[in-house]
Amino acid sequence: MKFAVVVFPGTSGEGDCIHVLKGLLGHEVTILSHKETSLGDAQCVILPGGASYGDYLRPGALAKSTPIMEPIRKFAQAGGLVLGVGNGFQVLLEAGLLPGAMLPNQSLRFIARPQLLRVENTNTPFTKLYQKGQLIKMPIAHGSGNYYLDPEGLLELEGNGQIVFRYADKTGEIGDNPNGSVGNIAGITNPRGNVLGMMPHPERSTEEVLGSTDGLALFQGIMEVLERGKA
Amino acid sequence: MMMTPQEIKDTQAWRPMGLKDEEYEKICQILDRLPNYTELGMYAVLWSEHCSYKHSRPLFKHFPTQGDCILVGPGENAGAVDIGDGLAIVMKVESHNHPSYVEPYEGAATGVGGILRDIFTMGARPIASLNSLRFGNPKDEYVRYLVRGVVAGIGDYGNATGVPTVAGEISFDESYQGNCLVNAMSVGLVRHDSITKATASGVGNPVMVVGSTTGRDGIHGATFASAEFSEENEEKRPSVQVGDPFTEKLLIEACLELIASGVVVGIQDMGAAGLTSSSSEMASNAGSGIEMDLTLVPQREEGMSAYEIMLSESQERMLVIPKAGAEEQVKEIFAKRGLLAVVVGKVTDDGMLRLFHHGELAAEVPAKSLTTDGAPSYVPPAEKPQYLEKLWGYDFDELPDLEHSKIQDTFLQLLGSSNIASRRWVWEQYDQMAQLGTIVGPGSDAGVLRIPGTKRGIALTIDCNGRYCYQNPKRGAALAVAEAARNIYASGAKPLAITDGLNLGSPERPQIYWQLKETVFGLAEACRALGTPVVGGNVSLYNETAGEAIFPTPVVGMLGVFEDVQKHATISFKNEGDLIFLVGENRNELSGSEYLKVCHDLVAGPGPKLDLETEKRNGEFCHTIISDGLVSSCHDLSEGGLAIGLAECALAGEIGAQVKLYCPGRTDSLLFGETQARFVISLSEENAESVRALAEERGVPLSLLGRVGGDKFTVEIGETRVIDGELTQIAELWNSGLERLLGEKSGA
Numbered sequence: 001m002k003f004a005v006v007v008f009p010g011t012s013g014e015g016d017c018i019h020v021l022k023g024l025l026g027h028e029v030t031i032l033s034h035k036e037t038s039l040g041d042a043q044c045v046i047l048p049g050g051a052s053y054g055d056y057l058r059p060g061a062l063a064k065s066t067p068i069m070e071p072i073r074k075f076a077q078a079g080g081l082v083l084g085v086g087n088g089f090q091v092l093l094e095a096g097l098l099p100g101a102m103l104p105n106q107s108l109r110f111i112a113r114p115q116l117l118r119v120e121n122t123n124t125p126f127t128k129l130y131q132k133g134q135l136i137k138m139p140i141a142h143g144s145g146n147y148y149l150d151p152e153g154l155l156e157l158e159g160n161g162q163i164v165f166r167y168a169d170k171t172g173e174i175g176d177n178p179n180g181s182v183g184n185i186a187g188i189t190n191p192r193g194n195v196l197g198m199m200p201h202p203e204r205s206t207e208e209v210l211g212s213t214d215g216l217a218l219f220q221g222i223m224e225v226l227e228r229g230k231a
Numbered sequence: 232m233m234m235t236p237q238e239i240k241d242t243q244a245w246r247p248m249g250l251k252d253e254e255y256e257k258i259c260q261i262l263d264r265l266p267n268y269t270e271l272g273m274y275a276v277l278w279s280e281h282c283s284y285k286h287s288r289p290l291f292k293h294f295p296t297q298g299d300c301i302l303v304g305p306g307e308n309a310g311a312v313d314i315g316d317g318l319a320i321v322m323k324v325e326s327h328n329h330p331s332y333v334e335p336y337e338g339a340a341t342g343v344g345g346i347l348r349d350i351f352t353m354g355a356r357p358i359a360s361l362n363s364l365r366f367g368n369p370k371d372e373y374v375r376y377l378v379r380g381v382v383a384g385i386g387d388y389g390n391a392t393g394v395p396t397v398a399g400e401i402s403f404d405e406s407y408q409g410n411c412l413v414n415a416m417s418v419g420l421v422r423h424d425s426i427t428k429a430t431a432s433g434v435g436n437p438v439m440v441v442g443s444t445t446g447r448d449g450i451h452g453a454t455f456a457s458a459e460f461s462e463e464n465e466e467k468r469p470s471v472q473v474g475d476p477f478t479e480k481l482l483i484e485a486c487l488e489l490i491a492s493g494v495v496v497g498i499q500d501m502g503a504a505g506l507t508s509s510s511s512e513m514a515s516n517a518g519s520g521i522e523m524d525l526t527l528v529p530q531r532e533e534g535m536s537a538y539e540i541m542l543s544e545s546q547e548r549m550l551v552i553p554k555a556g557a558e559e560q561v562k563e564i565f566a567k568r569g570l571l572a573v574v575v576g577k578v579t580d581d582g583m584l585r586l587f588h589h590g591e592l593a594a595e596v597p598a599k600s601l602t603t604d605g606a607p608s609y610v611p612p613a614e615k616p617q618y619l620e621k622l623w624g625y626d627f628d629e630l631p632d633l634e635h636s637k638i639q640d641t642f643l644q645l646l647g648s649s650n651i652a653s654r655r656w657v658w659e660q661y662d663q664m665a666q667l668g669t670i671v672g673p674g675s676d677a678g679v680l681r682i683p684g685t686k687r688g689i690a691l692t693i694d695c696n697g698r699y700c701y702q703n704p705k706r707g708a709a710l711a712v713a714e715a716a717r718n719i720y721a722s723g724a725k726p727l728a729i730t731d732g733l734n735l736g737s738p739e740r741p742q743i744y745w746q747l748k749e750t751v752f753g754l755a756e757a758c759r760a761l762g763t764p765v766v767g768g769n770v771s772l773y774n775e776t777a778g779e780a781i782f783p784t785p786v787v788g789m790l791g792v793f794e795d796v797q798k799h800a801t802i803s804f805k806n807e808g809d810l811i812f813l814v815g816e817n818r819n820e821l822s823g824s825e826y827l828k829v830c831h832d833l834v835a836g837p838g839p840k841l842d843l844e845t846e847k848r849n850g851e852f853c854h855t856i857i858s859d860g861l862v863s864s865c866h867d868l869s870e871g872g873l874a875i876g877l878a879e880c881a882l883a884g885e886i887g888a889q890v891k892l893y894c895p896g897r898t899d900s901l902l903f904g905e906t907q908a909r910f911v912i913s914l915s916e917e918n919a920e921s922v923r924a925l926a927e928e929r930g931v932p933l934s935l936l937g938r939v940g941g942d943k944f945t946v947e948i949g950e951t952r953v954i955d956g957e958l959t960q961i962a963e964l965w966n967s968g969l970e971r972l973l974g975e976k977s978g979a
Contacts, residue, residue, distance in 0.1 A: 010477045012393025051391040054477025110386045110660045141662040
């Protein structure tokens, strides 16, 4: 599989993605600078975590205006798989590829910790290998993960099954909200399901030695879909 | 208008800059004329304690600095230690105490930025950060403001640059009320052959300023850091620089690419005293000179004078000496990231630092005379402080022992107290996992990282108990090294080297200079005994307000290495039924303990006893049994003693423990005394025999304490159950203790 990882000035999470995609899973990975105007032959585009443009103005607000966003937009419209993690999610929101906006955490503090999530929708390329209602553990690390969408938008999101991950507690109930996110939302897709944005880090949960392997299924799901697409 | 040299002389203008009269005389002698204002400013900052270590330097010769694994010792931007496979760890501690007290967020953030630059200047990629923080009473509003600001500043800078914070310490004592301590440590990874130094060799090579522009921020920051605090601190806010982690991140990538390209002769961070220190140090290191046209330095403000350009401490700047002819290549690497790289001068052979501004000679001084080679140094009078006799004379028999009926409450009180409660509130504000190297993050004894492409790993810790150092500076300093080593051993690694951060009061007071001397002797003794040389460090003196000095606080950052990082341990109890053992001996001693401080508001005695031989023997024993895979957990005992240490293992593992103790002496000392060289380990019954046999062979005291399991934490003394708590309840108290004290949690 051919993955493209987008690097904006200030992005720091690209290494983690390369480690997983190339190092652990053996795929081809291309690094794309924000100045690129084409995605080449990438089959899946990943916008990694880290503070693009130092999170200045608003996280993702400056990255959205870079040249690379145009081909990403076209790729997404054509049904290509796009994953935004952490800052990547914020960029997708700012760029309008996903609905809603990100506010600073309710505590106004950065928060980094392992977090339980409940899988809400398994009918997406990213979550097809999870069970609906499954509790998974992934680390979060962000200062602005407080997702907001107005009530009407939220209804639509729920109706379309666009909410794929919610923060949950040990009992599997919606709870333990780390950042004040509306509806405990941790990750959403576009209506078509080919663009996923999420604050938790699946690429940081792919090895037992790092505390969790629950993120692996997400990448394996992508691979399955791409395999089939090719066949 | 700037003063003329004669006006400087007439008005004694060196005094407000922090120079002594005899130092001004010395400058006149060096130059064989009167210095102009720019030159005077340059000497004032570089001859400040912060830059020249003039009161502490003569003591450094006592430190052991040699060792098989030491690649670069003190004197460079950071030390470098061989960890095998052709790889080296570069590390250093730096203090940002004064700026953080005045402007906590930016003061702490720029502390992190500065120490990161010391690391990547050496060609190393920063892979981990640590920090060591000291504040006054957490219930004080200004202290709370400091804690919030400092922690957020460290977090935001480190998080935005993608460097994980993997370990650290924070503690509270009234001694730091008027002078907080913010020490940041950074750790980088580099191949031996890529280590780069700060040298300006090769006559005719260009001198380039890269990174950010130069502004009026932070002028005289180093001087500010070299004086006691006074009422006018608010006015000193402009001396504090402002951090830009985004530019730092770009600078890291650009510098590492530049160094990898092979065109760099020397590179140096512009930290304290900015362009003055970087240029004079690089020239001095190479025995060369540097000539610069300051008009060419990219400036963010108009009308800056030569004085301001040379003394600016604008952040995120470096001075680079590339090979002649490589200027365009350098510019391209920086331009790619939107950063400046400008030729401002060249290397000369006459040993002079010669500066032009708008076509005129603005300063001309021997480069070496500015640096530690040329700066004055002092051996001030030392006098043993009187308070020590009083402390040491305390008779512990006067103190009634703890009654069994009061143990439970005392235990809970300590568990939620400021220096023992969980530090989770702090470290959750730091990204601990960036770069995917962190195998053990904050909350265990040491941070553990794997080294990509190898089986190896490293363990990192930073430690000091300031109260022990106050009670006996030499012993306390040695205990700081011993505790750091214990943390490394308890993680399963072998201690390799340390970097230190000495934080004390004014060396110009004989009692403080005595503390400083004793501190250095203590560190040196322990480093020799434990085989961990000093590879560099930082000295921060004048940490006092209104004549009250802080506890002497020599912070010890230690590096340990694993040949196979899979074989590490954490503090968490893990398996139902595992046996719990104590490694080491309980002595009848209470001196220096948190228990005395928290429950009796008492600081008495000379602190816990030091026994470096036992430290080494017990530590190496733990290292061996962890490497052999015989234990489930290992935790060193420190603040709070045995009862707290046991509880920490249970709390970290979220599994209960049942402990039975035999008490031949004082109960309070058994449970909460802080005897050193002790560890708590847990292991399966089947491994008990091997561990016992090894302990006997090595002469290491080992005693069975109890079993892991259940959801309660209980301690019995003889037949009496003295501690009995549901783990979840204890956890709530411990987890929220710090937040409650800081007023961050409702119900405070």
